[in-house]
Amino acid sequence: MKRNLVLLLLCSLTAMPVQAETSEPSQPAGLPAEVITVTSASLTEQLNAVGVLQANEAVMVSPEQNGRVSDILFSEGQKIEAGTPLFQLDSALYDAALAQARARARLSELEYQRASSLLEKRVGSRTEHDTRLAQLRVDQAEVALAQTQLDKMTVRAPFSGTLGLRQVSPGDFVTSGQPLVELTDLSTLKVEFSIPERHLQQLQTGQPLSLIIDALGADAFAGEIYAIAPSANPTSHNIRVRARVPNPDGVLRPGLFARIQVETARHEQALVVPEQALILQGNQTLVMQLNADNQAELTPVTTGLRRFGEVQILSGLAPGAVVVTAGHLKLRPGMPVTPVFADAPDEDADA
Template identity: 25%
Template sequence: MATKKMYSVVAVVGIVAASALAWWLQNPKTIAAPTPSGPRPAGVEISQVKKQTLRDDAEAVGTLRSSQNVMLRPEVAGRVLSLGFADGARVRAGQVLVQMDDTLQRAEVQQSLAQMSIARANHKRNQELVAQNFIAQRSLDESAAALQVADAQLGLSCARLERMRLIAPFNGVVGIRSVNLGDYVKDGTDLINLENIGSLYVDYRLPERYQVKVKPGQPIEVKLDAFPGRLFKATIEAVDPLIDVNGRSIGVRAVLANTAGEPVVAAGAKAAGAAASASAPAPAPAPAPAPKPASPVKPAAAAPSAQKPEPVGRGAALPSPQSLGCPPNTFDRTRTSAGGEQSGPLRPGMFARVTAVFTVKPNALVVPEEAIVPQGGKQFVIKAISPSELPAPAASASSNAASAPVVPPDTKFVSQRVEVKLGMRRGGQVEITDGLAEGDTIVVAGQQRLQKDGSPLRVVEIGRGAANAAASGASAAASGAVSAAATGAAPAGPVLSPASAASR
């Protein structure tokens, strides 16, 4: 019985002794090597403070609209006599687009003209008789009133005649007609739409927080899904003073020229392309062969065919109301024919992606967003400086000096916490308005281990530190195993880890 207890005690003592020996063999440096005097440098990633062009902008979606558009509708019912346009053709201001049957109205004008002639002749005869004292003054006054009534009746007849014609109020492009010759249309029926697409409006909405930034005259950038890879420039024309209560947004309208735009890839190199084109005026003689008489003649001959009207019956030969003796129409005198000449690829109703540019800062100091360390309602950035640049602690702050970390002699960078002021944020970059200068080295990863200024830093390149350590450890273990197999090493080798074997 005593022998069995003795065996148990010896076994326990042997296991303890073997465990202690194994621990000593695996950790020889913890016993033999002295503890380093300073803390281990913290591994961090660093970056540089750079200057970059930043834009304060906002994105929205909008719709293209015509600068002028109208749906032509007849004011009175009647039958379509002639059409003075072709579908999708350009028309001029004052051009007769739809002529209604105006037989009755022209007859009324002829009747009014006859009554006007009779009233004018009677009034002239009464003037002569009054001058000879053959009739009373009352007769002359009555003839003058009759002349005025006849004049008013003529104006009314001419107005009714004018309403039988639909005239283009401005230059533009007509759409696809929904009426044919001989159709009887009622008043208010949609006949043809007229669009002025020389320039278009871009209507979009922005959140109400941008109302203090949006001003007329600011540039915007427009991208259209119908033209991928193209960039269009527009200018804000007006801002709606009313804020939509449903979406809490403001309406903005910009003016966009109907052009082909410019390539998005060439937007950044626009200045270089302009300089290259300005420095190469050699191709100027090329336009010399262009003024061939044949090319201008073709468009002139093709223009009537492209805009050929479709007269039926006497529609093309109908005289104007003014040729019948009607007074000039006020609408004809005030009509202008400017605009609507240009016809580019853009069309009203297109979906637009708008980027409103408020301000542009060409030399803004920017750092990655990961470098910002918020603390106590303030924003800080940890700079990586050399130990010699670290400010010395004050003599009165003996306790702080005692708690300051010890810097190893071969340390290249130490930490310094700096308070900064932030500006705008764009694309993972933050603008620094105060606290840093261009070229300063800052920490972008590993800040959580830097609690005190003066902490030693060890720069780690992204994606290289851990991979290289694992590769070196694996290669050391493989070389150790090969050498042990070749020389017949002692059986104690498997007790040691590859890392400890390599260190020994």
């Protein structure tokens, strides 16, 4: 009898915990899905174009008169200032012509002074006086002409810049217009590019831009638009734009390929989500966000700018909304979700 009571008591004690566990209602487990928290960020609108760097000024220095090269006054690759003598041509004939013109002018000046003295004493005529004065002016003009021709036998730099490789040697006879050496101004470079005509209203002179030169790495160079063509190309409907790029260190070179970015607008408090968060249904764009109970809801949104895998949300979401970025296919509206935050900090890394 006692043995039966002990067995009955043990069975009752064993069954009590099982009865307590089965008495709680079971909760459905939510499907895991990757989510992000929508936050505001700075977003810029920009135009992208390509162009080729050009020298600010580039010219092939040439003589204005014929002559033999008597001296070369520079080194190849040298940086020079405007007006620096570069070539000296043989000027013996022009030296003699100037001396002759000065002698004639001196004689005319003496004759004019004599005529003026006689006129003051009323023993000379006004006609003789005026004739001597006119001859003096002619001879003085001849002196100026001879001086100019002599000066042009020295070939000078028209602007400051860097000299290239010379094309002649001392003793060569050169003619007017013959290329002697290239002169390039590299202190500032120009870049020309084209944009579609629909973007014309977004550009203006003085607007900053940035350039990335692939040959020089990922560093960006700053520039500024200084000219916009007054008309569009009737075939391509593009408009040419020119910008200046400072080059104080001489790193940039004409002919380099440049990728150009022009910032046209900035949105400081823009809401952005990853592109993979968007769901397209016909003409409607939706995102799947989680409500306060972590249940999936489809929300229509209006999109704006797209850049680097992100999309601007103009309406439909508020800052702090939790949006599904992966796992849409297995979710339906109203289903519970176990959120896995893609933008959560890495606990292992913090430890």
